[in-house]
Amino acid sequence: MPDGNQAAIGQPALRIDGRAKVTGRARYASDEVVANPAWAFLVTSAIARGRLRGFRLDEARAVPGVLDILTHENVGGEAEKPKPMAGGDTTTTLESDRIWHDGQIIAVVVAESFEAAREAAHRVRPDYEEEAPSASFGSPGAEEEVRKAGEHKDYKVGHADSAFKAAEYKVDQHYGTPTQHHNPIELFTTTCAWNGGKLTIFEPSQFVYGLRGGLAKQIRMEAQDIHVVSRFVGGAFGSRGAATARTAWIAIAARRLGRPVKLVATRDQGFTIVTYRAETRHHIQLGATRDGRLTALRHEGWEVTSRPSQYNVSGTETTARVYACPNILTKVNIVHADRNTPGFMRAPPETPYMFPLEVAMDELAVALRMDPVELRRINDTGTDPATGRRYSSRSLMPCFDQAAERFGWSRRNPVPGSMREGDWLIGWGCATAAYAANIGPAAVRITLEPAGKARVQIAAHDIGTGAYTVIAITAADRLGLRIEDVTVELGDTELPAAGLAAGSSHTAGICNAVAKACAEIRARLAGAATVTNDGPLIGLDPATLTLRDGALHGPGGRSEPLARALARVAPGALELYSENIPKGLPPESIDKAYQGQMSMSRGHSREDVTAYTFGAQFVEVRVHERTREIRVPRAVGAFAAGTIINPLTAHSQYMGGMIWGIGSALHEETEIDPKAARYVNDNIAEYLIPVNADIRSIEVIMVPERDEEVNPLGIKGIGEIGIVGMNAAISNAVFHATGRRIRNLPIRIKDLL
Amino acid sequence: MDITLKVNGTERRLAVDVRTTLLDALREHLDLTGTKKGCDLGQCGACTVLMDGQRVLSCFTLAVAAEGTEITTIEGLAGEEDPLHPMQQAFLEQDAYQCGYCTPGQIMAAIACVHEGHANSDDEIREYMSGNLCRCGAYPKIVAAVRQAKPLMERA
Amino acid sequence: MRPFLYEQPASTPEAIGAAARHVPPHGEGRIQAPAQYLAGGTNLLDLMKIGVSHPPALINIGPLRAEHGAIEADASGLRLGALARMAEAAEHPAVLRDYPAIAQALRLAANQQLRNMASLAGNVLQRTRCNYFRDPSWHACNKREPGTGCAAMEGINRRLAVLGVSDHCIANYPGDLANALAALGAEVDLVAPDGTGRSIAFEDLHRLPGDTPHLETTLRPGELITRFRVPAGPWTRRSLYLKVRDRESFEFALASAAVALDIGGGVVRDARIGLGGLAAKPWRSREAEAVLKGRRLDEAAAGEAAEAAFRTAVTHGDNAFKPELGRRTLVRALLQAAEMEI
Secondary structure (H helix, E strand, O other): OOOOOOOOOOOOOOOOOHHHHHOOOOOEHHHOOOOOOEEEEEEEOOOOOEEEEEEEOHHHHOOOOEEEEEOHHHHHHHOOOOOOOOOOOOOOOOOOOEEOOOOOEEEEEEEOOHHHHHHHHHHOEEEEEEOOOOOOOOOOOOEEEEOOOOOOOOOEEOOHHHHHHHOOEEEEEEEEEOOEOOOOOOOOEEEEEEEOOEEEEEOOOOOHHHHHHHHHHHOOOOHHHEEEEOOEOOOOOOOOOOOOHHHHHHHHHHHHHOOOEEEEOOOOHHHOOOOOEOOEEEEEEEEEOOOOOEEEEEEEEEEEEOOOOOOOOOOHHHHOOOOOOOOEEEEEEEEEOOOOOOOOOOOOOHHHHHHHHHHHHHHHHHHHOOOHHHHHHHOOOOEOOOOOOEEOOOOHHHHHHHHHHHHOHHHOOOOOOOEEEOOEEEEEEEEEEEEEOOEOOEEEEEEEOOOOOEEEEOEOOOOOOOHHHHHHHHHHHHHOOOHHHEEEEOOEOOOOEEOOOOOOOHHHHHHHHHHHHHHHHHHHHHHHHHHOOOOOOOOOOHHHOEEEOOEEEOHHHOEEEHHHHHHOOOOOOEEEEEEEOOOOOOOOHHHHHHHOOOOOEOOOOOOOOEOEEEEEEEEEEEEEOOOOOEEEEEEEEEEEOEOOOOHHHHHHHHHHHHHHHHHHHHOOOOOEOOOOOOEOOOOOOOOOOOOHHHOOEEEEEEOOOOOOOOOOOOEOOOOOHHHHOHHHHHHHHHHHHHOOOOOEOOOOHHHOO | OEEEEEEOOEEEEEEOOOOOEHHHHHHHHOOOOOOOOOOOOOOOOOOEEEEOOEEEEHHHOEHHHHOOOEEEOHHHOOOOOOOOOHHHHHHHHHOOOOOOOOHHHHHHHHHHHHHHOOOOOHHHHHHHOOOOOOOOOOHHHHHHHHHHHHHHHHHO | OOOOEEEOOOOHHHHHHHHHHHOOOOOOOOOOOOEEEEOOOOOHHHHHHOOOOOOOEEEEOHHHHHHHOOEEEEOOEEEEEOOOEHHHHHOOHHHHHHOHHHHHHHHOOOOHHHHHHOEHHHHHOOOOOOOOOOOOOOOOEOOOOOOOOEOOOOOOOOOOOOEOOOOOOOOOOOOOHHHHHHHOOOEEEEEOOOOOEEEEEHHHOEOOOOOOOOOOEOOOOOOEEEEEEEEOOOOOOOEEEEEEOOOOOOOOOOEEEEEEEEEEOOEEEEEEEEEEOOEOOOEEOHHHHHHHOOOOOOHHHHHHHHHHHOOOOOOOOHHHHHHHHHHHHHHHHHHHHHOOOO
8 A cells, every 4th residue: 555654544543623622612604603693593383284274473463573484384385395316205394374284384483582582482373274184104184105216226036935935934024113313412403684686594404405405405505605504513323414404494494584593493493493213013924944044035125205205224135135045025005194205314225125135034033042153144245245346345244253252142041031140130132233235425525734744625414423523534544644733624615525414425425535635645745756766766766656744755864845846836735626436326416415405326236245234232130020120231332334533533433322222222212292293392391312221331343354445444334333233133132031032123121010 | 682692711701692602602713613513402512511510511500600610621621732631632542533523522521531530441431431433433442542631631 | 492581689678579570470389480499400491491480570599598508406306498409418417317217318319410409399399200291392281281181190100109190190200308297397498578487298299290380389489498307316326218210320219218217126117208200299198107106127027018108009001010119119118218227
């Protein structure tokens, strides 16, 4: 590797934005200062289906300080509905009198103060023409259809039905997962300020160009006239990927008023004005031989979506290729109900779909009287069974072996209910985690100064992932600088475009782009240094030169300071713009990034190889023998994700993913009133997420893995895999503790009485 | 209403609505945006500040009722060029955050947790830090940060 | 939240005087009275922000803590000033030593920030977490708007009450401290707007919903709680509060039990039993207490007591698991209390 010396990549580094975060000086979107803002407060629908006959606004208008009230009657024609990142069509808000779901934005009140806007919003009286809504699966009026192949594929390999019928050992079960909401701690905020025909937006975003492009279409203006700023994001988890309806109405409110308008939506509104993880149902059929080899795998899923949307996550694209199996059949159905349109939420396909597969595998292990780790080993494969393509790398069994060792799995008595401590029943369970290795295009501008400082500008997003720091590490590594000599600017549409910070693709996309740009800088410096006769590197092969410790080095101890090498190619600082289009993506994918469209090379649909991150997760649960509280005293996860740029922040991401998994398995469920089709526990006191006391020992093992095919830096992505195996590992552990097989999440006290 | 708040040792005069919370007064009137709004309903802890040395939720405190008290926010722990408070330093070194949004509230709660004498074991720290939600799941590192900072705070 | 008149009286007479100016003729028992005393604000501001409460006047009694914030214990019992903060009471040495059920109920409630803010009286008067009550966009809520119905009965009611409910309301009382105070036979000292005082049994402070679920207490208009008195008894030291919930901390109880036992000669001489998370109001189960009197406290006796406690339970679908969880919670609490070293 001629570029860099690997000094920084792979070494733990503190976050370069850490001081800003611990001092409260990091400016999140609603912290940005705008002059004299008016305040918006949303009015949302109290019914899930029907029409608006009109509004009584006199009481709201009479509130002192009210400046404007937007409804479909006065601004309906001024915007179009947003286009989600996937799934096609979606619901409207103020564009019409139609109500598609509970909590739909139906009016925006603007006032001099937050307090006045809130009061007036509570005094808006909508006049509804109500229709009976459908809440979910099984509700009267819900419409089921087979998902057409489009964004997602079905797999048919061999003859799954006949193989299942003939199988000696079988699992044939139904499973379910609930509605879940991201609930980042930062609320959904938008601040819009106009300056002539130019619009500036401060909004937490996972894709500033996506927000810009989407909004431009919604309010019919040129994208170049919109400036989106999102320098710090208080959590996202998929909720801040695409433009949503609110931004357009706040922009229009600010335009009508000729004054900046600031919205901080309430926590309950955050359940309905953005997306969520839809509830799913599953039917799994596994067939196996006596020695544990899978002979049939059939996985059919059902997912809820809104009336107009085709959104689905189709996690069968992963479950079909985790284990060797000659006969595979997958199918996905979507169920339209009177609901807001779902969307990405951390490991969108794998969290709901790997749960049934991995519980079914545990059930098969029990039926076979086989250790569940051994069952995975028997069915391990280097070939993707769905396509016949090679895995670029696959370290599933090293993950299982290292995690099992650390966990102490060999001490497990497999008999359910056999392990206990005092009044607590102990259960141990495990599961496979898998997540596709994805990558997107990115552009970057790097400015290298003679004093050995570099500035990296890229419209990437640090949603807590440590993006600021991995970019600095990569640039430092490749330019031979110290990390503290690199400054990084992110989250701004005035910077070169990077894609969506999602799909565990971002680090791969942006670090490969940075490394490529650095390589171009090195090549220019080396090229100039080896052909001019004013320096020590004359005549050397430029490919042998490296940047290290603030100097350009050649073989045989020949080197010259960076400032001299730089002076040869640029009068002051060298500014270099570079674009990186990952292998397999078309050349126009970088233009799509600038236009705000998603373009991603996905690990399961590459032409050359199948590229996945794998992991193994082990969990101990304790269930009180009498009152059935379920606690997780410890969990161990081992993951192999290729190159780890920053082990410190990677550890935090894996750990955070596992904690999400504990929440998903035991706590999180958005409850829907079955008659009214309305969310009921739309707050974070009753939509439970783990608190500190729920989390005890979380051990993360990073299994070394080198993958030179997945992308030049060998990065596979780590943001989501931590959650993937946890649902099943916990359910399997609960079975081991209690003998009760729980196939619907979350698993709570009431399920074990 | 015209009120005077003593924040981070400085008296600040401001005009607020009677309904304005201490949280909104800090953020929107005094540009002290380190204190965060995560729910506005006492469910997340992101708005935690110290009032007369005790941790409280600024979202459930009327600004007008905060007159006459000493308020400390995250900005009051260390100036821009100052060394960090041991708890801030511990959060930085332990990577006890990801997105950082709950962090100011966590740090204020953690400092109070030590001062209260509720940081004597990991179990006790976990329990007494359970009023501050961290959606990124940094909890084990938050516990480690409190453990790290405690002796340094006690020495200071 | 609507604008309100804000008053910050300097003394109790001024406070009740201020309340008296806002007292309407027929406000008895409605927590949603025209003027509200503001102490910690942790429930009142919550309800105001979400549009459930609209008091036209707030009387900030927080500064009266010097007068009504004392915690004292002697041979006759424990006296808890109404404005003492939850955190203070939770860590008071006498409470910890002699009234562990109270200390534990407080420590297991809310979080330290809220406990630093909330007064004991405010905590006791906190209102239900029924989501249909807490969101005015639900039309049907008899507690919020009498006569509109109850959306919870056929809705999501996993967390709601099974004891003391009516055909009009199944909201549960969400607090913890109050169940311990009910079990221990506490008394409440009150001062009326005209300055006269009276005392009532803690059990009589909250009302059952019946056909008037909007009337939650027996407080008279403008009346101020000044103190809770917990009588001493041979059972208070052998007392505990067990709280069962899906999350380990910072969650309201699915079921809880406050138990206090006087055990001598191998049998239960006296038992005091409160239940939380399960009932329409802070709940004392005299039925369960009666079962235990004179019995050796073993699994069978505890089970019979638990059966008795839930004989009148009424469930509504989602919350069908709660009587069983309540029984198990009570049995666990009783057996644990019997084994306490005191």
